Amino acid sequence: MATGYYLIDNCILITLQIEHPVTDEEILAAFRIAEKKEQAFAWLVKRDQKKVYWLVRRMVLDHEDANDLVQDVFIRVWNSLSSFRGESRLIYWIYRIATNITLTFLDKKKRKAFLPLEEPGSELREKLYSGNFINGTAIQLTLQEAILTLPERQRLVFQLRYYDELPYEAMSEMLETSAGALKASYHHAVKKIEKYMIDHQ
Amino acid sequence: MEREEEIQNELNQWAPLLAALPRAHPFNVPANYFTSSEQQLMQKVRETVSEIVPLKIQDIDHPFEHPATYFDELPATILSKIKGGPLERRKQDIFPIVRFIKREVRLIAAAVAAILVFGTIAVLQQIAINNNQQLTTQKSIDESNLILQVAEVDEEVIVNLFLEDQTLDNATISDPVSTDPSLLDVTDIDDEYFDDI
Incomplete structure (x- = not known):
């Protein structure tokens, strides 16, 4: 439970008790008040x-x-939140920032290693087996291997749909691609992964 | 839930093996990571934001200075103005007096301007009237002087002048040739001249 301030008619401040999880409106209303x-x-x-x-x-x-x-991502959100126009859910807007930052980071890594931008680096495959805080079953690791065979953006589309269960419309706003194209991309990704899984069983 | 079913149906249709797997991943996080990361994140944001603001100001090479706390207070000041906060209310309290003073000054300025304009017009009109009067007076004086001068002249002189003038006029009208004796001299005129007449 948290205390929040609400702006009514642009001039009256009242105090309310907010139950978590807080809504987008509650966050945005409080963010507009310097003290809050x-x-x-x-x-x-x-x-x-x-x-x-x-x-x-x-x-x-x-x-x-x-x-x-x-x-x-959150520093970028802090700096840009005041310009958020509320045209989509806040989390989708944050996802968009996160995907941009993440894809830029991966591109930079590949450029440093002189790898093609579209394919995931071998470094990621190595991390899957040697990285910290990665402990899964054999089938889970094979699935991750299969996912790593996808081009970067298709990998992102697959993750957003398969793990985050996002609707195509939300993904369309985030990635600035049509919902139909995203569905086709996800379909191809699923087929490729299925084939990889069958081949490596 | 509905979306979960939709996604599961897609998988069943396109990839039966994948559809049969639990949607889990092998990644873990350190113990209590999310509890501590929340605080770390807020700390990082505070540090970064406080770093960015002074750096931007210091980077600009110019001779201008500002009050030490100006930029710290600016967001609250702007917010107060926008939201009708304490600053705005204070300004609203002061404003009627300022407005009253300003209104008084404006009225006085308007009155002075009006006096100057109408005064100037009146003065100009007065000058024009005076000039006309002076001209009229001068004319009257001239006429009066003439009358006085005429009055001083002897009557005989006036009569002689009149008669002389009258005689000259009559002579000119009745016998124009007499006015110029040379016209009577026809000795030098060729005879052919008269034949043409």
Whole structure:
């Protein structure tokens, strides 16, 4: 339970008790008040950090990298939240920031290693077996191997649909691609993974 | 739940093996990571934001200075103005007096301007009237002087002048040739001239 301030008719402040999880409207209303800005942001971090962390972590695999990137994502959110126009759910807007930051990070890594931008690096495959905080069953690791065979953006589409269960419409806003194209991309990804799994059983 | 079913149906249709697997991944996090990361994240945001603001100001090479706490207070000041906060209310309290003073000053300025304009017009009109009067007076004086001058002249002189003038006029009308004796001299005129007449 948390205390929050609401703005009514742009001039009256009242205090309410907020039950977690807080809504987008509650966070945004409090964020607009200088004294409550930090509190609002703490609510947002508390509510959404796990979702953001897992989106990033499944893309970069390494915990430390994911930790750094999540911090970058939330710093970007802090700096841009006042310009958020509420046209979509806040989490989808944050996902968009997270995917941009993550894809940029992966591109930079590949450029440093002189690898093609579209294919996941061998470094990620190595991390899957030697990285910290990765302990799964054989089938889970094979599935991750299969996912790593996908091009970067298709890997992202697969993760957003398969693990985060996002609707195509939300993904369409985030990735600025039509819902039909995303469905086709997801379909191809699923087929490729299925084939990989059958071949490596 | 509905979306979960939809996704599961897609998998059943497109990839039966994948559809049979639990949707889990092999990644873990350190113990209590999310509890501590929340605080770390907030700390990081505070540090980064406080780093960014002074750096931006210091990076700009210019001779201008600002009050030490200006940028710290600015968001609250702006917010107060927008939301009708304490600052705005204070300004609203002061405003009627300022407005009253300003209104008084404006009225006085308008009155002075009106006086100047109408005064100037009146003065110009007065000058024009005076000039006309002076001209009229001068004319009257001139006429009066003439009358006085005429009055001083001897009557005989006036009569002689009149008669002389009258005689000259009559002579001019009745016999224009007489006015110029040279016209009577026809000795130098050729005879052919008269034949043409």
